[in-house]
Amino acid sequence: MSNRESLLSLNDKITAAVTLLKAGKNVAFPTETVYGLGADITNVSAINQIFEIKGRPIDHPLIVHFAEVHLLDYWAIDIPDSAWLLAEHFWPGPLTLILPKSSHVPLNVTGGQNTVGLRIPDHPIALALLKALGENKALAAPSANRFGRISPTSANHVYEEFGSEVSMILDGGPCKVGLESTIISFYNSEAILLRPGGIPVELLEETLKQKIKLKENLNTSLRAPGGLSSHYAPVTALEVWPTEYIQQRAQQLNKNGLRTALIAWSGSDYFSQVTNENTHLFLMPADPIGYGHQLYATLRELDQDDFFCMLVEAPPTDPAWLAISDRLQRASYKTSIHL
Incomplete structure (x- = not known):
């Protein structure tokens, strides 16, 4: 402007x-x-x-x-x-x-x-x-x-x-x-x-x-905004992992010397052993309102950095997190990784 x-x-x-x-x-x-x-x-x-x-x-x-x-x-x-x-x-x-x-x-x-x-x-x-x-x-x-x-x-x-x-x-x-x-x-x-x-x-x-x-x-062909399988996606690859597997994935990427952003909500103590010069931890709020407020701004900021990929800790299955789970699922749709 x-x-x-x-x-x-x-x-x-x-x-x-x-x-x-x-x-x-x-x-x-x-x-x-x-x-x-x-x-x-x-x-x-x-x-x-x-x-x-x-x-x-x-x-x-x-x-x-x-x-x-x-x-x-x-x-x-x-x-x-x-x-x-x-x-x-x-x-x-x-x-x-x-x-x-x-x-x-x-x-x-x-x-x-x-x-x-x-x-x-x-x-x-x-x-x-x-x-x-x-x-x-x-x-x-x-x-x-x-x-x-x-x-x-x-x-x-x-x-x-x-x-x-x-x-x-x-x-x-x-x-x-x-x-x-x-x-x-x-x-x-x-x-x-x-x-x-x-x-x-x-x-x-x-x-x-x-x-x-x-x-x-329901059997419906109705099209609505944001309804495609791949949407809300950064340019950087984004992977969503359950809490119990995300550390293993971070360690795998670190062994290959790949710079990774690890986005977590469950606290820094749990991830302290995997953070290093290649794996950078970004803590999100542990409540769905705060997390939702910060999600897109965080993804945009990290997308401008030189990361090989973003690893996102899967949100809780509580219904209050449904919208966040939906956005992360669509943002990660094109990424298919197997340990």
């Missing part, structure tokens, strides 16, 4: 961003989850530009961000009562609802599907931007990174990723959640988890007073 832009007041920045969006440009903006790369949903050309900048397949849907709960039925139709209940309880917040799209949502936003992902972000700058866009406006936005790579949780991450390819970056500081939204769809009024995220499934179930089904247990 230019020095002049950094000196502008927030209102001036919002006004400048709206002007760019209405002119068919793209703007990166902060949310509580990760930074998004937004285009005016009514501008088909601007939306296509988002796919080009990211290198995103055109059949991979975007999420529509808007400002007010009562506008849900402007963007969606045939909304079940359970969707309204979740929207009223968790918005603004890290929850995306997949619903039948209205005629106001163009097909290039949905990847050609008749459903659309909708959410209201919980960030003051994002909400100010969405409200300033005007009536019956919204932003179609994926995360502001190259397709399949690590999501950005700061304005600097976006700049490192795209530079001048993005017309403007609104800096809202580090994202407070740091992981993408939970995605829920509906089938016969039953809620289905398509992607774990910033809201634990247990909280959604408490609100609905019913169990949420897993996509894997």
